Amino acid sequence: MKIKHYILSVLLFWSTALFAQDIAFTASVGKNPVIVAEQFEVVFTVNGNAESFDPPSFSGFQVLSGPNQSSSMTSINGRTTMSFSLSYVLVATREGEYTIGAASLTAGGKQYKSKAIKVKVVKGSASAQNSPSSGGSGNGRGDYGASFDISKRLFIRAIANKTNVFQGEQLAVTYKLYANIDLVDNMMDKLPDFNGFWSQEMKKNNQYVDWKPEIYNGVRYNVAVLKEVILFPERYGKLSLDPLAMTFVVRQSVPSDDPIEAFFGSYKDVKYKIKSTPVAINVKPLPEAGKPAGFQGAVGNFGMGAGLDKTAVKANEAINYTVRITGSGNIKLLKAPSVAFPADIEKYDPKISDQITESTTGVSGTREYTYLLIPRHEGDYKIAPFEFSYFNPATQKYVTLSSNEFAVKVAKGAPGSNVTAFAPGSQQEVKMLDKDIRYIKTAEPDFVKAGTEFYGSAWYYILLSMGPLLFVGAFMYRKRHRENNSDLVAVRGRNANKVAARHLATAQKQLLAGDKINFYEAVYKGLYGYLSDKLNIAAADLNRENIREKLLSRNIGEVLINQLTDTLDLCEMARYAPVSGISEQEVFDKAKGIINDIENHV
Numbered sequence: 001m002k003i004k005h006y007i008l009s010v011l012l013f014w015s016t017a018l019f020a021q022d023i024a025f026t027a028s029v030g031k032n033p034v035i036v037a038e039q040f041e042v043v044f045t046v047n048g049n050a051e052s053f054d055p056p057s058f059s060g061f062q063v064l065s066g067p068n069q070s071s072s073m074t075s076i077n078g079r080t081t082m083s084f085s086l087s088y089v090l091v092a093t094r095e096g097e098y099t100i101g102a103a104s105l106t107a108g109g110k111q112y113k114s115k116a117i118k119v120k121v122v123k124g125s126a127s128a129q130n131s132p133s134s135g136g137s138g139n140g141r142g143d144y145g146a147s148f149d150i151s152k153r154l155f156i157r158a159i160a161n162k163t164n165v166f167q168g169e170q171l172a173v174t175y176k177l178y179a180n181i182d183l184v185d186n187m188m189d190k191l192p193d194f195n196g197f198w199s200q201e202m203k204k205n206n207q208y209v210d211w212k213p214e215i216y217n218g219v220r221y222n223v224a225v226l227k228e229v230i231l232f233p234e235r236y237g238k239l240s241l242d243p244l245a246m247t248f249v250v251r252q253s254v255p256s257d258d259p260i261e262a263f264f265g266s267y268k269d270v271k272y273k274i275k276s277t278p279v280a281i282n283v284k285p286l287p288e289a290g291k292p293a294g295f296q297g298a299v300g301n302f303g304m305g306a307g308l309d310k311t312a313v314k315a316n317e318a319i320n321y322t323v324r325i326t327g328s329g330n331i332k333l334l335k336a337p338s339v340a341f342p343a344d345i346e347k348y349d350p351k352i353s354d355q356i357t358e359s360t361t362g363v364s365g366t367r368e369y370t371y372l373l374i375p376r377h378e379g380d381y382k383i384a385p386f387e388f389s390y391f392n393p394a395t396q397k398y399v400t401l402s403s404n405e406f407a408v409k410v411a412k413g414a415p416g417s418n419v420t421a422f423a424p425g426s427q428q429e430v431k432m433l434d435k436d437i438r439y440i441k442t443a444e445p446d447f448v449k450a451g452t453e454f455y456g457s458a459w460y461y462i463l464l465s466m467g468p469l470l471f472v473g474a475f476m477y478r479k480r481h482r483e484n485n486s487d488l489v490a491v492r493g494r495n496a497n498k499v500a501a502r503h504l505a506t507a508q509k510q511l512l513a514g515d516k517i518n519f520y521e522a523v524y525k526g527l528y529g530y531l532s533d534k535l536n537i538a539a540a541d542l543n544r545e546n547i548r549e550k551l552l553s554r555n556i557g558e559v560l561i562n563q564l565t566d567t568l569d570l571c572e573m574a575r576y577a578p579v580s581g582i583s584e585q586e587v588f589d590k591a592k593g594i595i596n597d598i599e600n601h602v
Contacts, residue, residue, distance in 0.1 A: 023047065023107050027100070027114035028215040030180065031153070033122050036095050039064060043087040043220065044103050044114060051108075053086065056101035060121075061090040092121040117218045152219075153181040154248060156226070156276040158192075158241055161360070164282045167236045168299030168330050169393045170362045175227040175244045175276060178216060182251035184269050187572060189245040194231060196239045196283075198333060202228040202358045230363055232299075232330045236285040245275035286391055290398050294338065298390035300329010306403040308383070315413030319373040321383065323350075323403070328364035329390070331356060336369050337388055342381045345408075348372040375410040382407050500530035500595050504588070511584050516574065519584055523591050524571035527564070530595055544568070556601055564594050 023046065030041040044055070055067070067086040092098075097120050102113045155178050162171040175192075214223040226244065233239060250272045286299070302325055309320040323337050332354070341347050348371065356365030375381065383406040391398050454460055503526025510519040532542050535550040544565060551561050567590055570582070 023110075023112060025103075025105050025107075025112040025114050026215055027103060027117055028218055028220040029100070029117055029119060030220055032117075032217075032219050033120035033152075034092050036092050036121055036123055039089055039091050041087050041089055042100060042117070043085050044105075045085045046105055046107065046112075047084075052106045054104045055086075055088070056103050058088065058090060058100060060093070060096070060098040061100075062093055064089045064091055092119075095121045095123045097121070115218070150181070150250070150272065151274070154179050154183075154250065154272065154274060156244055156246065156274055158244065158276040158279045160241065160279050160281065163280065164284070165233060166284050166299060166391065166393045166396075167233050167286055168297060168333075168391070170230055170232055170300065170329060171281070172228070172230050172360045172362060173241060173279070174225060174360070177224045177226050177246075178214070178221040179223075180219070180221050183248055184251050185249040185569070185573065187247045189247055189273070190243075190275070191227075192242040192244050194229070194242065196233060196235055197231040198234055198330075199232075200230045200332065200358055200363060202230065202360070204228075228360065230358055232333065233281065233283040236283045239281045239283055241279040241281060243275040243278055245273065247271060247273050287396070292387070292389040292398055292400050294387055295389040295391070295398065296335045298330065298334055298388070299393060300327055300331065300390060301392055301394065302327030302329065302331070302388075302390050302399075302401075304388045304401040304403065306386075306406075308406050308408070311407060312409045312411070313375065314411045315375055315378050317374070319375070319408065321371040321373055321406075323369040323371075324366060325368075325388065326366045328362050331363060331365060331367050334367060337386055339371065339386045340384050341371075341373065342375075342383070344375060344377045344379070345381060346374040346376060375408065378410050378412045380407065380409055499533060500526045502526075503529060504592060504595075507588060507591075511588060516578075516584060520571045520574040520587070523587060524568065527568060527571070527591055527594070530598075534598065551598075554601065556598065560594065560597055560601075563590065567591055567594060 025044070025046045027042065027044050030043075034040045042058075044053070067088060069084070069086055097118060100117045100119060102116050105112045105114075157176050157178065159174045159176060160171055161173075162169075165171050209224045211222045211224050214221055216223075226246075231241075248271070249269050251267050252270050304323070304325050306321070306323045309322075310317075313319055321339070321341075323339070325331065325334060336350050336352075350369040350371045353368045353370070354365065356363060356367070385403045385405045387400050387402050389398055389400045503522050507519050507522035507526065510516075510522055528542060531537065531547050531550075535547065535554075537546055537550060548561055548565075551564075567587065570587060
């Protein structure tokens with residue numbers, strides 16, 4: 001009873017500070033499965049006005065502490081949200097499968113219940129709990145013994161908002177990292193290729209990783225969005241989203257005979273490779289029934305309009321004819337509309353301007369096609385309406401939109417016009433210009449005295465003989481060039497320094513601009529690109545072990561290799577979090593010096 005009164009008083013205190021919002025009452029555990037005699041935490045969270053709380057019985061577990069309270073407040077766009085949590089530290093007494101029952105809570109006069117959580121308790125010894133995985137190769141067991149799977153504590157999910165779409169229909173895919181284990185370092189191994197899709201990656205306002213708490217399958221994780229992309233299938237059939245692969249350094253506890261280390265904990269860093277599970281996407285072909293004759297592949301939901309900036313001009317004056325398409329879908333893949341203009345109106349290729357945004361809901365916005373038109377002759381003209389067709393996947397029907405007809409009145413061109421204008425009576429007025437018909441020249445011609453012209457002179461024959469000599473020289477140069485470039489490995493090695501120099505030049509520009517994220521990215525790419533070309537290592541095999549082995553085989557010292565490894569690690573870490581203790585200029589000079597030292601040794 002004392003516990004319940006305590007909880008009630010705390011909840012009533014916080015309820016006075018909360019704003020009206022949708023109530024969400026959740027329950028989660030810190031890890032699942034757990035080992036016999038291992039402590040773990042269960043947390044109950046509510047984001048509303050709580051008036052009373054009744055915990056479950058925790059049958060099968062021993063309660064070591066609780067309830068432990070915590071609260072948080074966030075304010076976004078003037079809306080304040082409070083979150084209140086009560087947690088218990090439990091310990092499993094024997095192996096088996098147990099259920100933590102539903103907790104109940106009263107908020108706003110209504111009663112809410114959390115979901116029951118099934119917890120699996122497995123057998124394990126103290127030494128098994130503290131021992132690292134064998135060899136440190138990331139075999140998926142970590143520091144929780146042979147019965148624990150680390151893949152349940154560290155994994156990547158590829159989440160598609162649709163898995164059954166039409167060809168050309170947009171879908172959004174989010175790659176999310178889930179972790180509730182200590183991470184020391186990470187490295188991107190492979191980005192998805194998206195074969196069979198046209199992709200548009202969503203830009204992030206914040207270049208740093210933003211971790212947020214999330215409950216997945218009843219377990220709490222820290223979750224970070226690694227990549228968000230919008231895809232448009234380019235063909236129908238069974239397509240698959242390639243996995244995103246990363247390597248992490250995980251901190252694991254290890255046994256120690258030292259009582260001080262045993263008290264504070266002894267750790268070992270172990271590499272662990274993970275990748276997302278491929279996601280199957282079923283792409284249906286666009287239906288043939290009802291397909292308009294002028295359909296050009298637009299898929300989505302669109303609106304269309306057209307307009308002229310002038311309806312009355314003189315001959316040779318410019319007119320802008322604009323077609324505006326607005327909506328959501330594959331708007332970036334749309335082709336220019338086929339508009340039939342009168343033959344006497346000169347048309348230029350359209351200028352395309354976009355106002356498009358990308359979000360998790362898809363690509364939407366406006367695309368404008370502006371045609372520059374120049375009527376060459378006087379008269380009355382009509383720009384006939386045209387049709388724009390698209391397929392709406394929501395209704396699974398084709399839609400055809402028609403533009404308006406526009407009348408253009410063209411008056412006689414002004415005197416001095418640079419092109420010909422025709423009067424209504426078909427009498428042609430020819431305007432003489434430098435590029436049109438010229439008058440007959442009446443001035444005295446310039447005659448050349450015989451024997452003084454260039455033809456037949458000594459210089460004429462000297463220049464004539466230089467042709468074969470230049471041909472022979474060019475042939476020899478081409479032969480030598482082919483011999484020097486026949487060995488592609490040697491060519492890559494010779495050009496490695498130039499490629500690295502371009503990346504470092506980009507890094508220096510980013511440094512002067514104060515863009516630290518792109519600076520470290522450019523230095524990172526410059527070093528890896530240089531090593532790939534110089535050491536002839538394929539991109540798929542480009543890792544620290546292969547780089548070290550190749551450098552050692554070329555008599556590069558350990559000191560220089562360690563400097564290179566430290567610089568790569570620093571650049572990799574700086575892409576996700578700020579670094580301290582060294583300036584960007586020092587990093588730039590160090591990278592440049594490493595490349596020069598390798599060039600001098602190899």
